[in-house]
Amino acid sequence: MNSVKQEKTLILGIETSCDETSAAIVEDGRIILSNIVASQVDLHAQYGGIFPEVASRQHVRMIYPTVDHALSQAHLGIGDIDAIAVTRGPGLPGSLVVGMNMAKGLKIASDLPLLGINHLEGHIYSSWLDWSPVNENQEKRIAIKSEPQFPLLVLIVSGGHTELVLVEQHLVYHRLGATLDDAAGEAFDKVARLLALDYPGGPSIQKAAENGNPRAFDFPRSWLDGSWDFSFSGLKSSVLRKVKELEKFQLNLPVSDLAASFQQAVIDVLVGKTLKAFQEFKASEILIAGGVSANKQLRATMLAQADCPVHIPPISLCTDNAAMVASAGYFRYISGQRDSLDMDVLPNWPLSEV
Numbered sequence: 001m002n003s004v005k006q007e008k009t010l011i012l013g014i015e016t017s018c019d020e021t022s023a024a025i026v027e028d029g030r031i032i033l034s035n036i037v038a039s040q041v042d043l044h045a046q047y048g049g050i051f052p053e054v055a056s057r058q059h060v061r062m063i064y065p066t067v068d069h070a071l072s073q074a075h076l077g078i079g080d081i082d083a084i085a086v087t088r089g090p091g092l093p094g095s096l097v098v099g100m101n102m103a104k105g106l107k108i109a110s111d112l113p114l115l116g117i118n119h120l121e122g123h124i125y126s127s128w129l130d131w132s133p134v135n136e137n138q139e140k141r142i143a144i145k146s147e148p149q150f151p152l153l154v155l156i157v158s159g160g161h162t163e164l165v166l167v168e169q170h171l172v173y174h175r176l177g178a179t180l181d182d183a184a185g186e187a188f189d190k191v192a193r194l195l196a197l198d199y200p201g202g203p204s205i206q207k208a209a210e211n212g213n214p215r216a217f218d219f220p221r222s223w224l225d226g227s228w229d230f231s232f233s234g235l236k237s238s239v240l241r242k243v244k245e246l247e248k249f250q251l252n253l254p255v256s257d258l259a260a261s262f263q264q265a266v267i268d269v270l271v272g273k274t275l276k277a278f279q280e281f282k283a284s285e286i287l288i289a290g291g292v293s294a295n296k297q298l299r300a301t302m303l304a305q306a307d308c309p310v311h312i313p314p315i316s317l318c319t320d321n322a323a324m325v326a327s328a329g330y331f332r333y334i335s336g337q338r339d340s341l342d343m344d345v346l347p348n349w350p351l352s353e354v
Contacts, residue, residue, distance in 0.1 A: 011333060012081045012106070013326025014067065016099030017091025017119045018160075019044055019055045021062040023070035024322035025081070029330030030130045030147075033074035035316075035323040038062040045199045049189060056094030063102045070322070078110050085329020088116035089349035090160070096345035104341055115329045116339045119320075120156055120351040123289035124167065125331065126324035127311040148311045153283035155274045156351075157298075158290030159185030159200075162230045162270075164277050165351060167287075170331050173352040176277055177228025184266055185292045187232040191239050191262050195255050205259045206295055212260030217242060219265040221272075228277055235265055267298050271305055278308065285309040294318035 008027045015022040019040040025033040040058050044050050071077065086103035089096055100116075107114045127148055152167040162179040182190065185202060192201030197208060219238050222231040239262050246253055278286055286306055292298065294315045303310055317324060 009082050009330060009333065010076065010080060011115075011326040011329045012067070012070070012078075012084050013117075013122075013322035013324070013329055014063075014084065014086040014099045014103050015119075015122070015320055015322040015325045016059045016063065016095045016102075017087045017089070018095055018320060019050050019058075020320040021059050021066050021098075022320065022322035022325075023063075023067040024326050025070055025074040025076060026129070026323055026326035026330060029125070029327045030128055032129055032323050033076070034070045035321055036066050036070045036073065037319075037321050038066050041200065048193060048199050050092070052092050052094055055092060056098060059095055059098035063098055067102060067106075078106065078112070081110070081112060083113040083115055083329060083333045085115040085117050085325050085332065087119050087122065087325050088343065089346035090119055091345075091347060093345060093347045096347060100343070100345050104343075107341065113333065114339045114341070114343065115332045115337055116343050117325050117328050117332065118349055118351050119325075120161060120163070121171075121173075121328045122324040123156055123158070124154055124165075124287065125327040126289055126313040126317045126321075127287050128327050129313070129317060129323055148287055149284045149309075151281070151283045152285055152287050153274065153278040153281060154287045154289065155270060155293075156290045157184045157270060157288065157292040159183060159189065159202075159292075161290065162232075162292075163351070164228045164274065166277075166281050166283065171335060174354055175350070175352040176281070177230065177273075179230040179232065180224075181231055181233035182236060184230070184232060184270065185290070187236050187266065188263075188292070190236050191259075194240055194243050195253065195258055197255070197259070202292060202295060205263055206297065208256050208259035209263045209297070210256075212254075212256030212258070214260040214264035216254065216257035217261035219261050221265055221269050223269065223273070228273065230269065230273070232266065232269075235262065263295075263297060267295070267301050270298060271301050274302070275305060278306070283308075285311060287311040289313065289318070291319045
């Protein structure tokens with residue numbers, strides 16, 4: 001195809017940190033031209049969680065057609081792209097390597113700049129991506145027509161991470177606290193298994209909770225006073241004890257009530273600590289990112305209780321995707337970052353050392 005070089009900055013994003021093979025083209029860090037996601041959820045459901053070896057093999061199968069699809073959907077060739085942004089970490093080593101090798105191969109073929117992106121940074125920049133909400137009345141406070149304003153108090157909440165981060169300006173992060181044991185998403189998955197609900201646990205718990213009473217069971221809230229850290233292991237154990245207790249006296253578990261009470265306990269802590277940190281560090285706005293930010297009750301509770309602008313991506317951008325990697329890549333690119341072909345993956349790469 002005959003392509004004409006665009007005046008805008010176009011970033012090709014590649015994401016393979018866990019079980020989603022994704023590629024996207026984003027213009028100027030905000031406008032999504034394509035965002036292709038090849039999900040492995042059905043493949044891993046039989047295991048009740050992510051099977052790392054299966055994930056990496058599936059990435060190998062899907063990475064080339066996914067990148068090709070992203071370029072095709074955007075009506076672009078590799079010669080139209082300004083830089084390649086790829087998730088360097090954190091994530092599963094075998095999965096990360098597949099995306100990294102694809103990005104390096106494209107760099108060798110095209111001589112384009114290569115940018116290694118932190119997966120958590122990508123989640124943050126998902127809120128810079130412009131979009132039009134399906135329901136303006138329902139999510140009008142979530143839709144962003146202007147960029148989030150610094151300093152931002154960010155809650156990153158996903159299957160592998162639960163962190164509070166102060167973002168002082170572009171690419172400058174200060175981690176306030178993180179989970180000491182289970183991440184929130186991990187707790188959702190484990191409790192879903194206890195209740196014999198389908199994987200992934202987040203959507204299953206949310207669906208079951210819709211018909212439940214969130215006050216049916218008084219599960220503990222671990223506030224860890226004096227710290228911005230989180231802990232959900234005790235809550236998970238409390239649900240386990242309650243399930244065993246109920247199974248002794250009745251044939252059918254009150255799954256909806258258990259799910260609703262567990263979900264409420266998680267949300268109370270996430271929202272409560274975020275709002276307290278927002279006040280303590282005098283942030284301007286709140287941003288929520290990561291897979292668990294797709295939870296409807298979490299979104300509704302934060303929007304109802306926060307007396308400030310709250311940025312939450314649309315559901316399609318909460319889970320892992322390459323558009324968020326490309327958006328973060330744009331800001332890395334204009335800051336002057338350039339990475340070499342000897343760049344390696346960093347499975348345990350923190351967003352901030354402090």
